[in-house]
Amino acid sequence: MLRDCRGAFHLRLRCRFAWSWGPLGWLVPSEIFPLEIRSAAQSINVSVNMIFTFLVAQVFLTMLCHLKFGLFLFFAFFVVIMSIFIYYFLPETKGIPIEEMNQVWKSHWYWSRFMEDLDYPINGDLELSKGAKNV
Numbered sequence: 198m199l200r201d202c203r204g205a206f207h208l209r210l211r212c213r214f215a216w217s218w219g220p221l222g223w224l225v226p227s228e229i230f231p232l233e234i235r236s237a238a239q240s241i242n243v244s245v246n247m248i249f250t251f252l253v254a255q256v257f258l259t260m261l262c263h264l265k266f267g268l269f270l271f272f273a274f275f276v277v278i279m280s281i282f283i284y285y286f287l288p289e290t291k292g293i294p295i296e297e298m299n300q301v302w303k304s305h306w307y308w309s310r311f312m313e314d315l316d317y318p319i320n321g322d323l324e325l326s327k328g329a330k331n332v
Contacts, residue, residue, distance in 0.1 A: 218276065221283075222246050228290045231298050 223246075230238040260268050286308070288301050303312045 218279070225287065228295070229287070229298060229302075232295060235295075 222242075226239055226242040227235070257268075260271070264271060288305050288308075290298070290301065293301055299312070302308045303314075
């Protein structure tokens, strides 16, 4: 009976993660980057996500043997840190077109200091320079 209860609890926990934090590592980066850098930013996001997934998978059993229940407190701590970060540092993107994400970052209380006032051509005629000049 106890084993069935633990299995049901574990299943509920997994389902809740799948509907909450699980997809955010993929969803948020696809919405917050401007069109000019979206593909490069998403490829970096996928690479970093897979590296950290690999690292967590490699150390999980060792940490479980040493920390026992403390391992779940360890991960709960990071969920709290992520929640605080999302609440204060990530702007709401609901209803905002992708083309206007630069304006969202420029008006944010923290990230605006890192944004430059660059106006990209609307029609996509962005031309790269023909190489370095004589240095």
